[in-house]
Amino acid sequence: MTQPLIHLEGIKKVFTTDEVETHALADVHLDIAKGEFVSIAGPSGCGKSTLLSILGLLDTPTAGTYVLNDKPASGLKLSQRARIRNREIGFIFQSFNLIGDLTVIENVELPLLYRGMAAGERHERAVAVLEEVGMSHRAKHLPSQLSGGQQQRVAVARALAGRPSILLADEPTGNLDSTNGEAVMGLLRELHGRGSTICMVTHDQRFTSFAQRTVHLFDGRIVREEEAREQHVA
């Protein structure tokens, strides 16, 4: 195997509240190759979201090594983590997490704005990704004027806008009906087909088959990994 895009080794995460210690992750080893579509599955409370937040540099592991794109990603300062998030990682959340008072295009431009990109280039890129997800016709709308499926498409566009190394999706269909869920998963699959690396958390069995590989978590440990026998065809 070539050098993976993501390399986790011995990752441990312990939450301490008052005098209670909660071991969310224990000795997690995981590699994700560039261009791979990995799904993380498991019951509620097994540590899926914690693992995703560590992968996305939203949180730091208590112990272990994290290497992203050949660079160590543990022990970074807040500003360094923010910079890597902005350039290397695209997030897709279960509840879309669009900013309600910004228009569709402004939401998509936001990561580019924080990157300091010039207005013209930023706008062009935002329009392009909105076209990619089929939402350019709603560019001037506010999120509240869109359906759930459309909002998630915009969220995908925002994640793609920065041309990240990896897309991290947290239950991307969790707040959608089956039709819209299928559509969003189709979009992810399409993106993967074009070379995107995707790591998706889901507990919906229907969608694990979209991934090439599924990692099963239980009580904070990886208990099983399975390669997809046949990938879902949209």
Next chain:
Amino acid sequence: MNTLALDLRQSFRSLWKSPGFLVAAVLSLALGIGANTATFSALRAALDPHLAWKNPQELMFVGRKDAKYPMLPDTLNVSAATFRLWQEHQTALSPLAAFAGIAPTIGGPIEPRSTIGMRVSPEFWPMLGVQPLLGRLPQGDEEDVMVVAHGLWVSALGADPAAVGKSFTVGGRPRTLVGVLPAAAVWQRTEVFVPLELTEEERVGGFNFLAVAGRMRPGLTEADVMTAFRTLNAQLQASEPSQRATTAVPRSLLDRFYGRLRDRQTLLAWVSLFVTALACVNLCTLVLGRSASRLHELGIRQAVGASRAQLFTPLFSDLLMAAVPGLLLGWAFSMATRRLLDAFVPPDLQAFHVSSPVDFAVAMGAALLLALVGAAIPAILLPRIQTSTLLGGVRSSAGPGRQWIQKGLVVLQVGLAVTLLGSFALVYRSLQRLKAAPIGISAENRLLATLSLPARGPEEEARRRVEVAQALERIRALPGVEAAGGTDLLPVVSGGGFTGNLSIPGRTEPAFAYFRGATDGYFEAAGIPLLEGRTFRAADVIDSPRVAIVSQSVARDYFPGQSVLGRTLPFSENPAIVGVVGDAQMDSITQAGSTQTVYLPGVPSVTASNRLDLVVNAGGTAKALLPELRRLLRAQWPDASLDRVGPLPEALEEGTAANATQVVLMGLLAALALLLTAAGIYSVLSRQVESRRQEMGIRLALGGQGFQIVALVLRQAMAVVGFGLVVGLGGAIAMGHIIRSQLFQVQPLDLSSHASALALLTASAFLACLVPALRASRTEPSETLRNP
């Protein structure tokens, strides 16, 4: 910049939808900016008066301290002989000038008008280093000339440039107007300057009537001047027998003129500082609340790569949206309070108390600073945003750290408000005491007429007395008049005046007293009770000035245990005491103990002043008599200046007007502070209740009653408020000590003042807490448990 533009757009949309934050922030900013700007512009006038004198900070006033009268201030006037000695022996101030106040009537080609004037020595003009607006300044020992201030030139001479060179009468003496001073060349309220020509009596007598000022020699500091005068004092006290008890005391002229004003302004500045701090804390509270409601959004921004600095701009942009209307409203607020603030600025400086670009720049600066502080503090205090809560659809809520910050802000707000309210209560009580202070005269149903009579020579004094007696007879004949009398300076209204030592034989301590002239009927008209003997009769006034009446405090303090009737006083024609009357406050109300008075018959009397205060007790018909009284006085003295004809209570009110304005202004600011605090408490508690909806739902689901929820919320909130009350009480007592010099018969620790401030704040805080508490008690358990 791009980020800020986007954030501003977002803020606009968001605040348009729910303007509550905007309204509260605008009001907070307006209050902070308004208080700041108004105070700044008033302070600017007091602390940095733009006078046309050359380097006014180099001017020094030299007062006299008399060791024989330690109770008197160190700003006493000096005799011509002392002034000459100082001129000859000191070198620190050059030139050194002398001047003496007069109140002449100016006439000639214009309507007679009483003015405030000054006789100035030839060194006066070189000392000030001023260029006249028109004409020239008197030179050397030039006589029969005058210079007028800009104000008089405009009001009395119609700003006519041709007035220069014309002849006028000043105090009955013809003088040529040689120059007009520029508007910024103000010497307190002086309107007319004439050369100081000493009479023989003034030249050789020991009469202390000259004030002295000089300019520091180049390179010297105030400390150098002090040192030089200490040496001078030692030298003169040793070599000149007449100077043994005299000490020359130099001080900055600006301090001498405007020091009292600075005291008032200091209090105002403190109040302003507190209101500004309160506005700032309120802004922080608002922004914290706003940031709490935007925490999730800030988390999203952080997730897509916003740095900590980039997280600041959304909060700042919210405040920037409020800053523009806040600035305009604050500016309007400062303009509205300008009229009130004018009462703190002496009339001679009001010409400069105008809004300027500097004031506007200060307002702008204050707006931006408040917005920056308001946004920065919450941004700094914000705990690290829990971006991980974005995953799994979980929303974050205010953690314990944030709650402590909010509680801390409430404590700070309550503390600041109690400090302000406590200080206001002290000043308010002080004004009440001031108004209730016994002044020794009755004002009810009394009219006061103040006249400046045309100056005449001493030989015509007897004729003037007859004229006064005639006028009083005519006034007494008016329907409804119960009594009428005259004095040269009415207590409190016309404070100060001639004072001296009674030199009572056998008494080693000085016997300081005020000297007043009074006519027959004066004590009855002014309601000053007769305690022993008799009051003046018409015959005393016209024929026999060898009698005197003393106040109760003179009899009690200087002749303890003795009857004073029949005793003679060792001055002038050794008048015999024929009566003892009640004490009346001779100086200003705040000048406690200024009651020792010797009354001599007739006006003009000892003061040789042309001033006449007539008091009329007109029963219930007082106001109706005013036109007739005015007509009668005008007929009696066509060439006199009628300075005031009106109800006596109104004249007395003027004496406390500045204090009353101070109270009104402080009251206004304190009320606004109270409102801000209540709004702040309400805002914090509403958010806390909102964040505890699930907890309240659980409590109610477990059988808790509504009143128990109300009690719980109130208990917890009032505990925080209580802590703020304790902090504020300490602040109020400390403020009381700082403003002690502004208080009249009220101690900084005055319990009732502080208790009323605490009670008012507690009641307001209770009401502010009650609404969220009631809302908490109406939580629907099923809803909150279903949607936490």
